[in-house]
Amino acid sequence: MNTTTNPGDHRAEGGAVSTASPRDYFDLMKPRVMTLVVFTACAGLVAAPVAMDPVLAAIAILSLAVGAGAAGALNMAYDSDIDAIMQRTRKRPIPRGVVSKADAYGLGIIASILSVMMMALASNYLAAGLLAFSIFFYSVIYSMFLKRSTPQNIVIGGAAGAFPPMIGWVAATGHISLDAFILFMIIFLWTPPHTWALALYKCGDYAAAGIPMMPVAKGPKSTRLQILLYSIVLVIFAGAPVLTGLGGIAYALTSLGGGALFLLLAWRVFNSRAGEAGSAEEGALYAVRVGDKAARDLFAYSIGYLTVLFAALIIEHGFGAYMAVPGVGG
Structure with a gap:
């Protein structure tokens, strides 16, 4: 040997x-x-x-x-x-x-x-x-x-x-400061819809490991609703930097356009009818149902959404392209 x-x-x-x-x-x-x-x-x-x-x-x-x-x-x-x-x-x-x-x-x-x-x-x-x-x-x-x-x-x-x-x-x-807290809250509110989208199409994995992710514990129906609700709150809150003056025109346009697409994808997840019964047993089978693609799309897009949102702040502040929204912020 x-x-x-x-x-x-x-x-x-x-x-x-x-x-x-x-x-x-x-x-x-x-x-x-x-x-x-x-x-x-x-x-x-x-x-x-x-x-x-x-x-x-x-x-x-x-x-x-x-x-x-x-x-x-x-x-x-x-x-x-x-x-x-x-x-x-x-x-x-x-x-x-x-x-x-x-x-x-x-x-x-x-x-x-x-x-x-x-x-x-x-x-x-x-x-x-x-x-x-x-x-x-x-x-x-x-x-x-x-x-x-x-x-x-x-x-x-x-x-x-x-x-x-x-x-x-x-x-x-x-x-x-308030602006630091706003940046914290944007990611805090982004995390549930981002992670639950992954959990929907990887539900079988979590169930096998005994991890009580939302689709396993409450079923896909409840999870889809919570994804939509969190997404709505996230997109609204993502506009807060414009109100405080932290975000300028580039950020405002990015937040508006990116948020609209985020909500559209979240609605697609909510509107998918896989696992309609909403039980944990249905949730364990969710990965092979038709809602799988909608969840995958939202998960993939959510990463790009957060990246572009923060990139807008870096561009505005770091490269001298900051343009304040007239009449907004200090």
Whole structure:
């Protein structure tokens, strides 16, 4: 039997030899989520009314990226049991056996400490405190308690993903303002329709893992209604930056046009008649019903909607193209 191992080999779960690559450890940090975190944080930092030293700003954003990655690694370590069951997550590093839970926890804890320390040094203690709380909220309150216990998991837990633009703002200004809170609320309200759209067509996965996502616990009928209601509130609230003067003409047009399409797609999800009975049993079969495409379309579009919305703020404030809406804001 060949016992030769590569220099980078280590023992994964169960003592099996693993040849984890740097990419496997990077995947633990949920890079796609990290990208959205960095982008929205940049929007908060750039839109803030205080100019921040470019080097310190870059370090602050890097701190947020590392913090988001830390929370992702801690989440993957704790959720490795259900990740191994769910089709869309079973190829993550821990279920594949290439990284151990202990290594994932170690990476998450070290990265958490490093990110908070970097943020404190680059900006201020309030921003560092908010970053520390957001990591704790996602990896402990959401992952360890809310996710497996209540269909409102993503509603409450969505706060963790809403902190980045507020942290970016606070890193530049040193305080929380109304505009920072508005940026927080936009993502907070965006999270339920975005995540429940995914849960509708991945309902079988969540049911198999025993996760009480809304379609599993309350059925697709109730979920579709809540997606529509949250979408309406989101689109209305997304216009708030125009009223405060944070958003200009470009943002107003983006919010109006993007919001109209968001509502149209949410209506399509609501109007789909799959799983009309609304039971948990029907919800478990939802992924193979006709509402699947409508949910997929809304999920895919929701990412672009949030991206373009925050991009408008970055363009207006960061590139000098800001044009205030006449008679609005201060």
